[in-house]
Amino acid sequence: MSLLIGDVAPDFEAETTEGRIRFHDWAGKDWVIFFSHPADFTPVCTTELGYTAKLKGELSRRGTKALVISVDTLESHRAWIGDIEETQGAAVNFPIIADPEKKIATLYNMIHPGADAKVTVRAVYIVDPDKKIRASIIYPPSTGRNFDEILRLLDSLQLTDGYKVATPVNWKDGEDVIIAPSLQDFAEMQRLFPKGYKTVKPYLRLTPQPNKA
Structure with missing residues (x-):
């Protein structure tokens, strides 16, 4: 099964280190970063x-x-x-799903036989409050994830949900953003972006991040 951006994240029930959960109920109205790690007692996963x-x-x-x-x-x-907790100096404060039969990992396409048929790759899914998959990233088992990038991606998704903007290359929270090209009404742009904007090209217009003071 291939899960695409915009698909509803499949629901499931699972045993976790914090008790049994049904995914959609557990998520509630929150966003979720759902990610897999290849195996317990492995060094990269321990740091992650x-x-x-x-x-x-x-x-x-x-x-x-x-x-x-x-x-x-x-x-x-x-x-x-x-x-x-001993090596990283932090108490684990999130559920870890047990999936020895690989049912959920298979449902979420987390096992890539060409990489390793016995373990999950380092998959990341960002799921929004409507249970839609909004982004996914796949790393090989050998490479630790960049969680700063995952937070940056989450910030961009939440920002662009609330405003008619997109985020440019290497954007970080607090930097200028791009006004959506579909927005052409001058009066509406003035209303939506009272801080003003700079037109580089008719399709490339920069404005200060609208949800920052």
Whole structure:
């Protein structure tokens, strides 16, 4: 199954380190960063999950929850959490799904046999409050993810949902954004972007980020 941007994220029930959940109910009205890691007791994953725990405040500020999955057992997850907390200096504060039968990993296309048929690749799905998949990133098992980029992507999605803008190359929160080319009414642009804008080309118009003071 191939999941595309705009698709509804498949619902499922699963056992996690924080009890049994039904995904859509657990997500509620929040955004979700749902990501897989190849295996417990592995070095890259240990650093990733420790870093995710440290992002609790940043995610909460964005109305976002983290959800993690691998094809290991619940007992393995619980044993590994101790190592994460000891080595990374952060308490694991999100559920880790146990998926030893690979049902959910298969549902979300997280197993790529050409890379390794026994483990999940480092997949990331950003799911919005309507349970729509808004972005996905796939890393090989050997490469740790850039969580600064994941937060940047989340910021862009939330910003562009609220305003008729897009974010340019290498954009970071607080920088200028691009007015949507579909917006052509001068009066409406003045109303929507009272800080003004700069026309570089008729299709490339820059304005200060509208949700910043």
